[in-house]
Amino acid sequence: MSPKQDPARVRFAPSPTGFLHIGGARTALYDYLLARQSGGSFILRIEDTDQKRYQESAESDFKDALYWLGLVPDEGPDQGGSCSPYRQSLRKGIYQDHAEQLINNGNAFYCFCTPEQLNQVREDQMKRKETPHYDGTCRNLSHEQAAERIQAGESYVIRFKSPQSGKTIVRDLLRGEITVDNSNLDDMILIKSSGLAVYHLAAMVDDHLMGITHVIRGSEWLPTFPIHALIFRALGWQEPIWVHLSVFLKPDGKGKMSKRDTELAQEKGLPIFVKDMDKMGYLPESVINWIALMGWSFDDKTEFFTIDDLIEKFSLEKLNPSPAAINFSKLDHFNGLHIRNLSPEDFAARIKPWFENAGFIVEENKLLQIANAIQTRTKKLTEVVDMAGFFFKEDIDLVIDRIISDKLNATQAAEAAHKITQLFQNLEVIDLETAEQPLRDIAVDLEIKAGQLFGLLREILTGQKVSPPIFDIIPILGREKVLSRLENALGIFQNLSM
Numbered sequence: 443m444s445p446k447q448d449p450a451r452v453r454f455a456p457s458p459t460g461f462l463h464i465g466g467a468r469t470a471l472y473d474y475l476l477a478r479q480s481g482g483s484f485i486l487r488i489e490d491t492d493q494k495r496y497q498e499s500a501e502s503d504f505k506d507a508l509y510w511l512g513l514v515p516d517e518g519p520d521q522g523g524s525c526s527p528y529r530q531s532l533r534k535g536i537y538q539d540h541a542e543q544l545i546n547n548g549n550a551f552y553c554f555c556t557p558e559q560l561n562q563v564r565e566d567q568m569k570r571k572e573t574p575h576y577d578g579t580c581r582n583l584s585h586e587q588a589a590e591r592i593q594a595g596e597s598y599v600i601r602f603k604s605p606q607s608g609k610t611i612v613r614d615l616l617r618g619e620i621t622v623d624n625s626n627l628d629d630m631i632l633i634k635s636s637g638l639a640v641y642h643l644a645a646m647v648d649d650h651l652m653g654i655t656h657v658i659r660g661s662e663w664l665p666t667f668p669i670h671a672l673i674f675r676a677l678g679w680q681e682p683i684w685v686h687l688s689v690f691l692k693p694d695g696k697g698k699m700s701k702r703d704t705e706l707a708q709e710k711g712l713p714i715f716v717k718d719m720d721k722m723g724y725l726p727e728s729v730i731n732w733i734a735l736m737g738w739s740f741d742d743k744t745e746f747f748t749i750d751d752l753i754e755k756f757s758l759e760k761l762n763p764s765p766a767a768i769n770f771s772k773l774d775h776f777n778g779l780h781i782r783n784l785s786p787e788d789f790a791a792r793i794k795p796w797f798e799n800a801g802f803i804v805e806e807n808k809l810l811q812i813a814n815a816i817q818t819r820t821k822k823l824t825e826v827v828d829m830a831g832f833f834f835k836e837d838i839d840l841v842i843d844r845i846i847s848d849k850l851n852a853t854q855a856a857e858a859a860h861k862i863t864q865l866f867q868n869l870e871v872i873d874l875e876t877a878e879q880p881l882r883d884i885a886v887d888l889e890i891k892a893g894q895l896f897g898l899l900r901e902i903l904t905g906q907k908v909s910p911p912i913f914d915i916i917p918i919l920g921r922e923k924v925l926s927r928l929e930n931a932l933g934i935f936q937n938l939s940m
């Protein structure tokens with residue numbers, strides 16, 4: 443914890459309308475880092491006021507994805523906390539009360555305009571080439587007039603009464619001061635006719651009541667940011683520090699990554715949603731490292747960060763407000779680095795479920811040896827079964843078409859298998875030191891290249907063209923399996939040569 447820093451209270455406030463994607467995960471990560479490094483609190487708030495777009499599965503997806511990444515909230519719907527409830531649909535009355543306060547202090551008003559009227563206004567404005575905005579019809583109704591119309595059962599919304607002249611100055615930590623002409627501000631709806639609050643009110647009230655010190659959110663909120671600051675001011679509250687993160691550009695850097703681009707990327711199998719990343723063989727550590735650098739950097743050279751490094755080194759000041767292109771292949775790179783950074787025991791524990799899901803019975807002692815043999819060459823956990831499943835198989839299927847060719851006929855292969863068997867039977871220990879030279883001699887004897895002989899032995903022992911080094915494999919397979927695979931291959935080659 444930095445001695446200068448006061449404990450930050452930060453919230454991740456997803457709307458449960460879809461799965462957690464890298465953009466949302468990045469926001470949550472920055473929140474988490476700031477909370478951890480300042481000894482503060484990371485809060486999860488579910489912004490479910492948009493009932494039409496609400497998806498029940500999205501909420502559990504968000505939580506699962508955050509937990510998988512290790513970004514576990516200190517306060518939230520599951521954890522509870524002093525600002526409960528952390529679900530906006532349970533806070534309706536709180537928003538109502540604050541909307542009324544705003545009405546009473548002259549900063550909001552009841553609006554009775556019907557959808558038809560509003561459409562007409564909109565059309566007229568568009569004809570006049572004006573940006574559509576509320577035309578102020580109900581702005582100056584008196585309290586009595588409004589009360590009467592409510593009494594009479596008219597449907598209404600509550601709108602914010604934006605200033606109409608002068609300027610509003612707001613401050614974003616990354617962008618500095620932003621000045622807007624108040625004539626451009628709209629009278630935004632705060633409470634809908636259903637009585638439900640919209641984001642503009644609900645999030646501001648919650649951010650204040652939950653003691654949020656830093657609002658870190660996407661830059662899609664920049665256009666309505668002045669209204670948000672004005673709501674804080676109208677309620678006499680101190681504003682939080684506002685931080686609007688950079689947008690993502692398409693991988694080619696040409697244009698913003700739209701919803702459609704995101705869908706297309708996902709269809710192509712690119713890592714977009716956190717829920718898919720485990721299945722794609724990525725470690726949460728790698729995903730964290732990857733997203734941390736999408737808009738933040740420590741210096742211009744360091745790129746490997748563990749979560750502890752990030753907690754120590756992260757700083758809001760080094761966030762970059764400029765848009766940056768998403769580099770999907772970078773995740774593979776980070777995954778390789780983080781796989782190599784695991785202890786062999788940890789790596790073994792991560793690959794175990796992959797073998798089990800492929801139907802193998804995994805022996806612990808063997809697993810650790812296998813982990814040692816493949817850790818440095820693994821880029822994604824999806825590869826481990828193809829790379830090392832042969833260790834657990836009783837018998838392997840030889841790919842004859844790959845083994846027998848015009849360069850090596852069945853008779854030669856049989857002879858090679860026979861000679862290797864004899865060699866191995868006579869060796870007490872089969873390793874690089876004892877077996878490499880004799881194997882080379884066998885190749886000379888058979889007038890084939892050493893590489894061919896080793897390739898053949900690899901196929902015989904693993905059923906694969908590519909595998910960890912032969913002398914790493916042999917002790918793990920064990921003498922018995924090595925000899926039985928040789929015997930099996932010998933039988934097949936002999937049959938073929940007859």
Ligand code: GLU
Nearest residue numbers: 455456457489645658659
């Ligand atoms: N519920 C908003 C969203 O999902 C949150 C924005 C914010 O962090 O304030 O976009």
